[in-house]
Structures are given as structure tokens and as C-alpha cells.
Amino acid sequence: MSLNFxxxxxxxxGERAPSQVPExxxxxGTVFSLEIIKPRFxxxxxxxxxxxxxxxxxxxxxxxxxxxxxxxxxxxxxVIRSLDDQKKxxxxxxxxxxxxxxxxxxxxxxxxRLTVIVDNLDPRVTQYNARIExxxxxxxxxxxxxxxxxxxxxxxxVAEANRKAAEEAKAKAEEEAxxxxxxxxxxxxAKRKAEEEAKKNAIEAPQVxxxxxxxxxxxxxxxxxxxxxxxxxWKHRIIDGKKVPREYCSRSDALIREAIKHGVREIEGVExxxxxxxxxx
Numbered sequence: 646m647s648l649n650f651x652x653x654x655x656x657x658x659g660e661r662a663p664s665q666v667p668e669x670x671x672x673x674g675t676v677f678s679l680e681i682i683k684p685r686f687x688x689x690x691x692x693x694x695x696x697x698x699x700x701x702x703x704x705x706x707x708x709x710x711x712x713x714x715x716x717x718x719x720x721x722x723x724v725i726r727s728l729d730d731q732k733k734x735x736x737x738x739x740x741x742x743x744x745x746x747x748x749x750x751x752x753x754x755x756x757x758r759l760t761v762i763v764d765n766l767d768p769r770v771t772q773y774n775a776r777i778e779x780x781x782x783x784x785x786x787x788x789x790x791x792x793x794x795x796x797x798x799x800x801x802x803v804a805e806a807n808r809k810a811a812e813e814a815k816a817k818a819e820e821e822a823x824x825x826x827x828x829x830x831x832x833x834x835a836k837r838k839a840e841e842e843a844k845k846n847a848i849e850a851p852q853v854x855x856x857x858x859x860x861x862x863x864x865x866x867x868x869x870x871x872x873x874x875x876x877x878x879w880k881h882r883i884i885d886g887k888k889v890p891r892e893y894c895s896r897s898d899a900l901i902r903e904a905i906k907h908g909v910r911e912i913e914g915v916e917x918x919x920x921x922x923x924x925x926x
């Protein structure tokens with residue numbers, strides 16, 4: 646006797662029972678897959694795709710290109726700063742150390758590639774600002790020298806005019822005294838008096854003020870909202886340890902840094918300098 650499958654699948658009313666399709670459940674727990682994580686960082690990938698080539702090719706040569714460089718660096722730094730928080734918020738990051746290591750490597754690679762953008766452009770921003778400031782100082786020095794030269798010329802002209810006025814006053818006093826048939830003593834007295842009067846009435850040279858060249862605006866603002874300004878913290882490097890005074894010698898540079906913080910700018914055997922760092926907001 647053969648088995649009739651139709652019969653065993655019918656209910657008591659003779660109707661066929663619906664076929665049972667097993668439900669496919671998603672795997673329990675978190676799925677650890679870097680491919681699932683990557684789309685959550687698409688903003689960083691998009692920024693790299695948009696600005697990596699630009700950062701290599703952009704030449705900072707004027708105000709427009711300076712603002713573009715600052716805008717790119719500002720946006721890039723903002724993404725870099727957000728990556729760690731974004732990484733730590735991942736459920737996968739919290740659950741598995743091994744997976745965390747993979748994410749760290751992935752985010753580290755993103756940071757490295759983003760940092761290349763900053764490293765490409767930040768020195769150019771620094772160089773541009775340094776060149777503008779150097780040109781300003783050169784103009785200011787040239788104007789100062791020109792003002793000093795003009796002042797010397799005016800002083801010489803006024804001194805000569807006062808000398809001639811004194812000589813003329815003495816000559817006139819002597820002429821008038823002789824016309825009165827005054828004695829030699831009276832003539833000399835008249836000349837001295839005329840000379841004193843000339844000194845009282847001597848003119849003074851106008852003071853030339855060297856024009857002050859306005860400093861470059863240190864904060865660069867862009868249409869994207871990114872801004873940058875330069876700081877010049879004082880740094881130091883040991884150039885001859887044998888010459889460094891003993892009071893600055895320790896197992897660290899803490900004493901030297903503290904002295905610089907309090908205004909010391911010269912220490913034998915130490916070069917104290919300003920390191921320019923651009924601050925992006």
C-alpha cells in the first residue's frame with residue numbers, strides 16, 4: 646500500500662493544510678563586520694575623495710587660495726576630531742576587542758589619509774602668513790629708515806637756517822653799534838645779545854613720524870565657517886648642553902620651560918624660538 650501525501654495533508658474538513666515554511670531568524674547578537682561599519686564613516690571617505698588631490702595641488706598664493714586652504718584644513722580637522730567619538734559609539738566597538746582592533750586600524754587609516762591633507766596644506770598656510778608678515782616688516786623698516794633720513798635732512802636744514810639767522814642778527818647788531826660809534830665792548834655785548842635773541846627765536850624742525858604698517862589680520866575666516874589664526878608659543882632646543890647654566894639642568898626640560906613661561910628669552914647653550922602653529926576652528 647502506497648502512502649498518499651495528499652491525504653495526510655488534508656484536515657478533517659477535507660481541506661489541504663497550508664504548507665509550513667520555516668521562519669529564518671537573523672543571527673543572534675551583534676554582527677561583527679567591517680563592511681557594515683564602513684558606510685557609517687562615509688563622510689570621512691567623501692571628504693578624502695573631495696580634498697586629497699586638491700590638498701596636493703593647491704598653491705597658497707593669495708587671499709582666495711588661503712581661505713580655500715583654511716576651509717579644507719578646518720573641515721578635515723573637524724572630521725578627524727569626530728572620528729574617535731564616532732568609533733567609540735559603535736555597539737560593535739563595545740562588544741569585541743578583536744573587532745575594536747579592526748575598527749581602530751580602519752579609523753587610523755582614515756586619520757592618516759586625512760592628516761595627509763592637513764600636512765599638505767597647513768605648512769603652506771604658515772609659509773604664506775610668514776611671507777606676508779615678512780613683507781610687512783620689510784615695508785615698515787623701509788618706511789622707518791626713510792622717516793629717519795627725512796628727519797636728519799629737516800634737522801640739518803633747520804640748524805643751518807638758525808645758524809644763518811644768528812649770524813645775520815650778530816652782523817646787524819655790530820653794524821648798528823658801529824653806526825652809533827659804540828666801543829668794542831659795547832659792540833661785543835650787542836652781538837651776544839643778538840645771538841641770544843636769535844636762539845630764543847630759533848625754529849624747530851618738525852618731527853617726522855614713521856607710518857605704522859598695519860599688521861595682517863591674523864584670523865582667516867572662510868565662507869564655510871572655518872577660521873584659522875596663528876599662535877607663536879615659545880619653544881626651545883638644547884644646542885650645547887655644556888653651556889646651559891646648572892640651575893636649568895634636570896632630568897627633564899621642565900625648568901627651562903618654566904623659565905620661558907616667565908619671560909626668559911636668553912639662556913646660554915639653549916636656543917629659544919617661537920614655533921608657529923595654526924589654530925583652526
